Amino acid sequence: xxxxxxxxxxxxxxxxxxxxxxxxxxxxxxxxxxxxxxxxxxxxxxxxxxxxxxxxxxxxxxxxxxxxxxxxxxxxxxxxxxxxxxxxxxxxxxxxxxxxxxxxxxxxxxxxxxxxxxxxxxxxxxxxxxxxxxxxxxxxxxxxxxxxxxxxxxxxxxxxxxxxxxxxxxxxxxxxxxxxxxxxxxxxxxxxxxxxxxxxxxxxxxxxxxxxxxxxxxxxxxxxxxxxxxxxxxxxxxxxxxxxxxx
Numbered sequence: 001x002x003x004x005x006x007x008x009x010x011x012x013x014x015x016x017x018x019x020x021x022x023x024x025x026x027x028x029x030x031x032x033x034x035x036x037x038x039x040x041x042x043x044x045x046x047x048x049x050x051x052x053x054x055x056x057x058x059x060x061x062x063x064x065x066x067x068x069x070x071x072x073x074x075x076x077x078x079x080x081x082x083x084x085x086x087x088x089x090x091x092x093x094x095x096x097x098x099x100x101x102x103x104x105x106x107x108x109x110x111x112x113x114x115x116x117x118x119x120x121x122x123x124x125x126x127x128x129x130x131x132x133x134x135x136x137x138x139x140x141x142x143x144x145x146x147x148x149x150x151x152x153x154x155x156x157x158x159x160x161x162x163x164x165x166x167x168x169x170x171x172x173x174x175x176x177x178x179x180x181x182x183x184x185x186x187x188x189x190x191x192x193x194x195x196x197x198x199x200x201x202x203x204x205x206x207x208x209x210x211x212x213x214x215x216x217x218x219x220x221x222x223x224x225x226x227x228x229x230x231x232x233x234x235x236x237x238x239x240x241x242x243x244x245x246x247x
Contacts, residue, residue: 001158001189002029002052007061009047021047023213024061029206031157034180034190036204038237044213045193046086049162052191053083066157079107082156084148086163086193092136096127096146099135100153107154114153121149124179141172148176159183160191165199177202197233211241 009022022044029035039045050056052063054074063070066080090099097118104114122128125145130138135146144164152159161180165173177199183190184203192203200207201221209217217224217240225231228239 001031001033001066002035002191003062003064004028004048004052005062007048007051007063008059009044009051009056010059020213022051022058025210025213025215026061027208027215027218029189029191031189032184032187033205034184034192034203036200036207037191037193037210038195038200038207039193039210040241043210045210046162048210049083049160049191049193053081053160054078055083079154080156081158081160082151082154083160084151084162084164086166090135090138090143090146093134095132095134096138096142096149097131099146100150103150104153109154117153117155118149121152124182125149126175141168144168144172144176148179156188158189158191160193162193163195164192165194165196173199197237200233209237209240216240 005026007022007025008020011019011021013019025048027035037045037048047056051058052065052070054070054077057071065077068076068080070077094102100118100121101114104117109117118131122131125148127145127149130142135143138146148164164176164180168176180190180192180203192199194200204221206218206220207224208215219227221233224236225233228236230236230239
């Protein structure tokens with residue numbers, strides 16, 4: 001469903017010159033898998049996700065999503081992708097229902113299809129209580145659920161979540177993890193970026209660790225534990241990036 005080959009992104013900085021944010025990253029995600037992308041702040045994971053979602057163009061390399069090239073066919077890729085960014089803003093004066101409807105129309109959906117999708121997402125994300133309240137009155141959890149619903153209103157085959165539980169209370173975070181698991185059960189393909197290792201252990205079929213713009217390790221959770229002699233995924237992560245830091 002997703003094929004990334006030698007993906008590279010460089011930026012020009014007046015003071016520091018050429019910055020290699022992502023360098024020769026290659027991985028693939030099969031249909032129906034949850035792929036965990038782990039990395040410290042500044043490691044390059046968000047830049048990678050933005051290239052997958054066609055928000056950034058790669059400097060080199062290729063991205064294919066659902067059979068479409070992200071550079072040559074960005075509209076077709078976007079039709080198949082829902083991207084939840086780590087920092088998301090909502091239109092304060094709109095209700096959650098109006099917000100989701102607006103994004104449904106941007107994706108070319110009919111009003112009837114949007115109504116059906118809102119009913120489904122509201123039930124799955126437990127949004128009925130605040131669906132017709134204005135977004136400026138929302139808690140952080142309500143905002144995140146609304147952001148997820150607007151991102152996925154067009155029912156894309158591929159879902160990209162960048163830190164979806166960041167700053168949320170335990171119960172809301174659990175609800176979102178449950179929702180992501182349900183997406184997999186319905187055959188969706190998910191890329192899941194997080195710092196929460198318990199979520200990695202619960203959700204991810206395959207994990208990739210990115211550090212300093214490069215993919216340093218990849219494998220299932222059991223395989224990475226065995227390879228690095230640790231059961232705690234946090235320790236596994238530290239060993240992977242720590243080994244690179246000492247080179």
